[in-house]
Amino acid sequence: MTHQQHASQILEQVKAAGATGDLIIDQGRSLSLKAREGALEEYKVSSSQVLGLRVIKDGKVGTAYSEATDSEALKSLVEQALLNASFAAVDGHESILANAVKLHTEDALLCPAEDIAIDEQIDFALTLERSLATRSKVKNVPYNGVQDNTGERHIFSSAGLSAYSKSRMCAAYAYALVEEGEKNAMDGVGQAARLFRDLDLSQIVEQTHENCLGLLDGTPVASGHYDVIFDAETQVQLFQTFAMMFSGKSAKDGVNPMREKVGQLIADSRLNVFDKPQNSLGFGYALFDSEGTQTQSTPLIVDGHLSTLIHNSATASFFEIKTTGHATRGPKSTMGVALHQLEIGKGQTQVKELLKGEYLLLTDLTGLHSGANAISGNFSFGASGYLCEHGERVRAVRGITVAGNFYEMLRKIALIGDQQFWNWEKSALMPHIRFEDIAISG
Amino acid sequence: MLNTSVAQAVIDHALSLGADFAELFVERSQTNLVSTLSSHVQSVQSGIDFGVGVRLVYGNKVLYGYTNRAEQAELKGIVSKLAAKDRRDPRASLTNFDYRRVEDKHAATRILSVDPEVDNKVAFLLATDKAARAASNMISQTRGSCSQVEQRIELFNSEGLHTGDVRNYTRAFLVAIASDGSEQATGSWNDGGLMGWELIERMNSEAAGKEASRQALVNLSAKPCPSGRMPVVLGNGFGGVIFHEACGHLLETTSVAKKASVFHDKLGEMIANPVVNAVDDGTLHKERGSINIDDEGLDTQRTQLIKEGKLTSFLVDRIGAQQTGYARTGSGRRESYKYAPASRMRNTFIESGTSELDEMIGSMDRGIYAAHMGGGSVQPGTGEFNFAVTEGYYVEKGKILYPVKAATLISTGPKVLKEISMVGRDFALASGTCGSVSGSIPTTVGQATLKVDDILVGGNA
Numbered sequence: 044m045t046h047q048q049h050a051s052q053i054l055e056q057v058k059a060a061g062a063t064g065d066l067i068i069d070q071g072r073s074l075s076l077k078a079r080e081g082a083l084e085e086y087k088v089s090s091s092q093v094l095g096l097r098v099i100k101d102g103k104v105g106t107a108y109s110e111a112t113d114s115e116a117l118k119s120l121v122e123q124a125l126l127n128a129s130f131a132a133v134d135g136h137e138s139i140l141a142n143a144v145k146l147h148t149e150d151a152l153l154c155p156a157e158d159i160a161i162d163e164q165i166d167f168a169l170t171l172e173r174s175l176a177t178r179s180k181v182k183n184v185p186y187n188g189v190q191d192n193t194g195e196r197h198i199f200s201s202a203g204l205s206a207y208s209k210s211r212m213c214a215a216y217a218y219a220l221v222e223e224g225e226k227n228a229m230d231g232v233g234q235a236a237r238l239f240r241d242l243d244l245s246q247i248v249e250q251t252h253e254n255c256l257g258l259l260d261g262t263p264v265a266s267g268h269y270d271v272i273f274d275a276e277t278q279v280q281l282f283q284t285f286a287m288m289f290s291g292k293s294a295k296d297g298v299n300p301m302r303e304k305v306g307q308l309i310a311d312s313r314l315n316v317f318d319k320p321q322n323s324l325g326f327g328y329a330l331f332d333s334e335g336t337q338t339q340s341t342p343l344i345v346d347g348h349l350s351t352l353i354h355n356s357a358t359a360s361f362f363e364i365k366t367t368g369h370a371t372r373g374p375k376s377t378m379g380v381a382l383h384q385l386e387i388g389k390g391q392t393q394v395k396e397l398l399k400g401e402y403l404l405l406t407d408l409t410g411l412h413s414g415a416n417a418i419s420g421n422f423s424f425g426a427s428g429y430l431c432e433h434g435e436r437v438r439a440v441r442g443i444t445v446a447g448n449f450y451e452m453l454r455k456i457a458l459i460g461d462q463q464f465w466n467w468e469k470s471a472l473m474p475h476i477r478f479e480d481i482a483i484s485g
Numbered sequence: 486m487l488n489t490s491v492a493q494a495v496i497d498h499a500l501s502l503g504a505d506f507a508e509l510f511v512e513r514s515q516t517n518l519v520s521t522l523s524s525h526v527q528s529v530q531s532g533i534d535f536g537v538g539v540r541l542v543y544g545n546k547v548l549y550g551y552t553n554r555a556e557q558a559e560l561k562g563i564v565s566k567l568a569a570k571d572r573r574d575p576r577a578s579l580t581n582f583d584y585r586r587v588e589d590k591h592a593a594t595r596i597l598s599v600d601p602e603v604d605n606k607v608a609f610l611l612a613t614d615k616a617a618r619a620a621s622n623m624i625s626q627t628r629g630s631c632s633q634v635e636q637r638i639e640l641f642n643s644e645g646l647h648t649g650d651v652r653n654y655t656r657a658f659l660v661a662i663a664s665d666g667s668e669q670a671t672g673s674w675n676d677g678g679l680m681g682w683e684l685i686e687r688m689n690s691e692a693a694g695k696e697a698s699r700q701a702l703v704n705l706s707a708k709p710c711p712s713g714r715m716p717v718v719l720g721n722g723f724g725g726v727i728f729h730e731a732c733g734h735l736l737e738t739t740s741v742a743k744k745a746s747v748f749h750d751k752l753g754e755m756i757a758n759p760v761v762n763a764v765d766d767g768t769l770h771k772e773r774g775s776i777n778i779d780d781e782g783l784d785t786q787r788t789q790l791i792k793e794g795k796l797t798s799f800l801v802d803r804i805g806a807q808q809t810g811y812a813r814t815g816s817g818r819r820e821s822y823k824y825a826p827a828s829r830m831r832n833t834f835i836e837s838g839t840s841e842l843d844e845m846i847g848s849m850d851r852g853i854y855a856a857h858m859g860g861g862s863v864q865p866g867t868g869e870f871n872f873a874v875t876e877g878y879y880v881e882k883g884k885i886l887y888p889v890k891a892a893t894l895i896s897t898g899p900k901v902l903k904e905i906s907m908v909g910r911d912f913a914l915a916s917g918t919c920g921s922v923s924g925s926i927p928t929t930v931g932q933a934t935l936k937v938d939d940i941l942v943g944g945n946a
Contacts, residue, residue, distance in 0.1 A: 079545075079743065088550040088566055089823065091536070108532035110553045111513070116533055127529035130519075130603050165570065185745030185866060220745060220866040227747075229866040263941070266712050296522055297626045298662060300669060377528045410871035413860030414893045418662060418669045423710070423893035423943045425871030442869070444712065444893050444943020482945035484712030 049117070050199035053096060056121045058201055062100035063139040064124070065200035067333070067374045069093050073192040076165060078172035080183075083165060095374025098124040102133040108375045136360035137378065140334050143203030148330050152323050153210035154193060159239050164189055167215065167244060174248045175219050180256065186218035186231065191239060204335040212326055213239040214468075217247055221255040228261065228441075230254040230407065233467045235326060254406070257429070261441030263485030264430055270402040270457060271445065271481040274428070277408045278473055279466040282385060285449045287417040289318075289343055291358035291369075292380045298418055300450065304349050310453035312347035313390055314476075318369070320383035325469045327384030334370040338383060341367050353380050385471040390459025397460045397477055398434035405445060420450035426483075443485040455479050486649075487511045487537065487555055489582060492641040495560040496579050499541050500643055502564065503573025506542040506803075508642040510780065511555070512822040514634055517601045521610040521629040529603055538822035539563045543571040545808055549825040582647035587778050591771045593653035593681030597635040602682050606631040609657070609690055613674075616694025617661045623705065624698050625664040631657045633682060640782045648782050654773065654927055655684045656916065659693050663701035670707070670890070672700025673875070677916040679927070680771045700857065700876050703888045710889035710944025711879060716852040717894060718845045718880075718936050723858050723915035725930035728763060729833050730863040731870045731898035736765075736790055736798075737816075737828040738805025739922055740865040747868040747899055748796060756796045757902035760838055763791040765800055767815055767831035773916035774832035774929040778815070781826050785815035790833075791902075802828040820924025827923040834931030838908025845907050845936040847883040853892065853942055854878040854885055860917075861894075868898035893943040901937055909933035 044052075050066050057064040070092045077085035094117075095108040105128025109116045150156075168189040175184045191213050198206040218231030232250045236242050273281060293299035301309065320329040320338040329338050334356055342350045354362070355370030355378055371381035409425035416422070423446035429436040460474035492509050499507035514534040520527040537555050541548040541564065548567040552559055595602065610629035618624050632655070639649040656677030663670050674697040676688050719727060732748075740746040748756060757763075767776050767785030776785045781803050789797050801809065802817035805828045818829035846854060854877065861872030874892040878885045896904075914931035 082544075083546050083570075085825070086546070086548040086567060086570075087825070088563065090552045090554075090563075091823075092553050095532075104528065106528065106530050108530075109535075111533050111535040112553070116535075119533070123531045127531055127603075130526055130529045130607065132525040132527075161570070183744055185740065185743045218866075227867050229864055296628075298628075298669075375530070375532060377530060409862055409864075409869075409895075410860075410873060410893055413862070413873040414871065414891075416671060416891070418671055419890075421891035421945075423873065423891045423945070425869070425893060425895045425943070442895065442941060444871075444895055444941065446710075446712070446891055446893065446943050446945035448891075448945075482712065484941060484943040 046197050053117060053121060054199060054201045057098050060100065060125055062098045062125065063201045064096060064098040065139055065198060065204065067095045067372065068197040069374050070195045071192065073190065074164065076168040076189045078168045078187055081169065081173055083169065093374040094120060096120050096124045097372070097378065098128055099137060099139060100125060100128050102135060103128040103131040104134055104137050105131060106377055134357065137357035139200050139202050140336065140356055141202050142335050144335065146206040146331050146335060148208040150209055153328065155237055157238050157240065164191065164239060171215060171217055171244055171247060175217055175251060178252045180221040180223050181252070182220045182222045184217055184219045188216055190214045198333065198335055200335065206331050206335045208330065211237055213237065213242060215242050215247055217251050219251050219255050221259055223259055226259050228255050228258040230258055235468050258427060258439050258441060261427060261439035263442045264440050264483060266484045268480045269483050271478045272402055272404050272475050274404060274406045275464040276466050277405050278476065279471040280408055280411055282471065284411050284415045285417050285420065286382055289353050289382060290380050291352040291354040291362065294352050295358045295361045300418060300420065301349055301352065305351060307349060308347050309349045310344055310347045311456035313459050314344055314347050314453065314456060315388035316344040317342050317386045317388065318353065318382050318384060319386045322384055325384045325465065325472065327470045329383045332368045332370040333372040333378065336366050336368040336370060338368040353382060355380050387473040389461050389463055389474050392458040392460055394460065397458050397475060398431065401432050402477065403440065403483065404429045404431050420448040422446060422449060443483055446482045446484065452478055486513050486637065486639050489647065491557045491560070493579055493582065494557055495564060496641060496643050498561045499564045499568065500576040500578055502568040503576060504541040504543060504568060506643055508540040508640065510538040510822050511639040512536060512636065514636040515597050516634050517597055518630060518632045519603055519606040519610065521607065521614060523627055524611060524614055526607055531601070534821060536822040539567065540825050541567050546571065547804060547825055551822050579643055579645060581645065582641060583645045585646065585648040587648055587650050589651065590777055591679045591775055593683065595682035596653055597633050601633065605682065605685065609685060609688070612690035613659045613694040616691045617659065617698045620695050620698035621663065621702055623663045623665060623702060624661050626662040628660045629658060642782065646782050648778065650777050652679060652776065653681045655680055655682055657684065657688060659697045661697035661701040663705040665705055668705060670701050670704035672697045672704060675916065677773050678771045679773055679775045703876055704890055707888040707890035709946035710877065710892035710942065711946045712942055712944040714939055714941050716849050716936060716938050717940050717942065718852070718854045718934060719858065720856040721909065721911045721932055721934045722913035723930060724855065724934070725834050725915065725932035726858050726861060726917065727872055727901065728835050728932060729830060729930045730861045730872065731868070731901055732763070733765065733830045733833045734863050734921065735865050735868060735898050737800045738802060738809055738811065739827045741799050742805050742808035745866045751796050752799070754796055755794045756899060757791050757794040758905045759794040760908050761791055761794055761902060761905050762836040763834070764789055764836060765830050765833045769832045772832045772914060772929045773927045774830065776831065779817040780819045781817035783813055783815045783817065785831065788814045800828045800830060802826055818923060818926050820926055824923040829921060829923060829926055830919060830928055832914065832929035832931070834914065835908060835935065837910050837912040837933045840907035840909050842909060842934050845909065845934065846880055846885060848936070849880045850882060852880045853889065854880050855894065863898065870898060871895045889944060891945055894940050895943060896940045901940060904938045904940065905935055906938050907936040909935060
């Protein structure tokens with residue numbers, strides 16, 4: 044049975060029960076390779092499929108999913124979703140959108156054809172590990188891997204929506220452990236591309252080795268308040284940790300501190316933040332959201348003012364505005380909102396000015412999942428990086444913490460660079476920002 | 486769940502391709518999640534996870550694949566694909582499976598497949614919300630959830646093992662948000678175990694609501710945390726997360742075999758202060774990290790990791806045993822059929838000592854009492870870790886002065902183990918979830934209140 048036939052059968056049952064609904068079918072194929080001491084340590088392949096149904100009956104929403112596709116499981120899927128809906132409170136805002144459209148992403152853009160043999164991918168994994176393992180002071184490369192993942196999503200609704208997207212991501216990463224006497228350090232980098240042959244092995248090896256050696260002599264700096272620049276990875280991590288500040292769902296739920304601040308100055312007036320889902324250079328590219336709403340560029344912070352929160356049709360209805368095309372739902376989850384591809388606008392400051400004087404360049408943050416409170420904005424993370432002066436790394440810094448309040452930090456921006464950088468996963472594009480007066484403990 | 490003749494045909498196919506070891510892990514799990522937001526039901530979700538994991542071992546190389554389809558052709562296809570580059574001379578085919586029935590030492594009484602008891606879960610969560618709000622009019626919001634999973638597993642391997650188990654996991658959460666108009670702070674409560682909805686019999690909605698509110702109100706009044714190196718007293722129960730992260734992960738053969746752990750060559754050596762005795766025990770009755778058998782089909786056990794400061798054992802799975810020579814400890818675990826098993830912790834704790842809380846606080850000239858800990862992470866290669874304090878107090882001259890916010894503790898595993906100078910008597914366990922190479926698995930951490938003499942506290946005062 045095709046996906047279209049599965050969907051028709053399920054959605055007919057939903058309609059027969061007097062409900063409306065939508066069905067997400069996610070499929071994936073993946074390859075994962077890991078090497079150890081010159082041999083392949085892990086070779087993992089997968090093929091997966093999961094169906095997620097959302098139903099709305101009498102204003103009540105219920106969801107259910109199944110990884111099994113036998114007829115009994117599919118029958119149970121509809122029954123479970125309807126049963127779950129019966130327990131929910133009436134939601135006057137969530138509905139199945141009347142968008143009877145057909146949407147299809149371009150395979151040539153997101154999933155370009157590539158004829159690549161498994162031998163070539165295995166060779167890449169082995170060479171990556173060996174090339175690093177034989178570098179000076181490298182004890183081993185305990186964490187390394189090569190991945191080739193292709194994902195497909197179908198969305199069908201009782202209103203006639205039929206949306207399909209397919210994308211591929213190839214990635215490679217390596218973390219090396221270097222030792223010198225009693226000192227040690229571990230660091231690594233990753234890389235992502237649509238085509239496997241676009242992965243640059245030597246860049247991963249060189250960068251990982253350089254990062255590890257750079258941190259080997261790291262020691263804490265004296266506690267105090269410093270100017271801080273986060274590198275391309277850590278700055279994206281920081282903004283993603285507090286991305287709830289843009290969530291219309293969290294605002295509806297009463298936990299977003301920015302709920303009443305739309306239109307107000309919340310950041311330095313030079314800060315401009317956007318969500319740009321249709322930049323196809325990034326892996327956050329999205330043609331449509333989980334309700335089948337076509338995406339568009341959304342200005343989030345304009346000249347320091349909060350321009351809008353992000354919405355799906357339900358949160359938009361609650362605030363009596365239009366959806367911004369940020370609905371997100373996995374087969375196993377309820378409807379929420381999420382950014383697609385964050386972008387911070389370029390500033391005016393040239394590199395030389397940005398890196399003037401003394402500052403801390405932070406290249407690693409730890410405890411992001413546990414050391415941050417997105418409701419209050421407070422955070423305290425473990426950190427490492429470099430104490431720099433006029434762009435030169437004076438010495439490596441390890442064993443420190445960086446703490447503060449993210450929402451206050453947005454007002455403590457000293458400078459914004461005039462060049463943008465992707466993080467390695469290509470999920471966000473940002474210039475370097477120099478923050479001032481940040482608490483460091485060492 | 487999987488026809489025995491299909492399993493035999495697939496494993497025979499793997500042996501015909503020269504695999505040293507072949508294993509099928511079949512899983513069908515039923516899930517249910519009830520969520521409340523303040524005083525109403527936010528959502529009820531349910532589903533079925535189903536799939537088969539195929540593991541082949543050639544020497545020290547692990548080949549792994551999984552699929553949602555349990556047909557013979559599909560599974561044989563995965564085996565062929567995995568073995569394509571390692572094919573060797575055929576091994577003798579499997580003669581027969583020897584079915585081994587597992588005694589359920591943690592039998593659940595209120596299980597999901599019989600009745601999800603959504604009404605009862607909703608009633609409990611709304612009662613916690615009511616209790617939280619009754620504690621103070623500054624409680625502006627609550628979020629609650631009850632999750633229940635009934636995981637059925639079946640294992641077949643090329644040594645003839647055929648066995649299965651059913652695991653019931655239930656967990657409840659409450660988060661309370663306190664607001665004074667300009668600032669917001671959170672507090673939380675949770676409980677869970679290897680059990681069905683009989684968990685309700687030991688939970689008290691009134692106490693749960695009050696505890697989440699109390700923490701939120703304490704945090705709302707908290708001041709910025711002083712920073713620098715100082716002694717820290719870590720509260721009992723979830724305070725044990727530090728040992729779990731800072732030491733436990735470094736004792737798993739997953740990192741030991743790769744020599745990616747600072748402890749890989751320290752067996753038999755003093756790695757901790759002599760007051761430290763640490764255990765990883767998979768047998769505790771109905772605790773969240775307990776199991777009857779591990780995900781490789783071996784009976785679980787109690788493993789003494791550290792005795793009076795000396796490293797006495799690692800946590801060892803099948804591949805770890807093969808790579809290191811240490812005996813398996815019933816610690817091969819995985820989140821689901823999507824992961825190959827790895828050596829993982831179960832219920833991990835530091836055993837009780839003889840000190841009192843007052844004695845520990847009284848011994849600090851300037852320090853932090855971390856009454857409740859949040860999560861953290863560790864880098865196994867260097868042992869560097871970080872942990873968030875979710876309820877902390879500044880202590881000066883032996884007296885608790887005021888609550889502090891946004892504090893993080895950082896150090897290294899080897900160092901902090903030697904800095905533990907006092908261990909209390911108030912032992913407690915706390916449930917959690919641990920994420921690592923083989924996915925997110927249910928665990929328990931635990932300890933009595935203990936004192937670490939020197940640790941870096943990161944605050945923003």
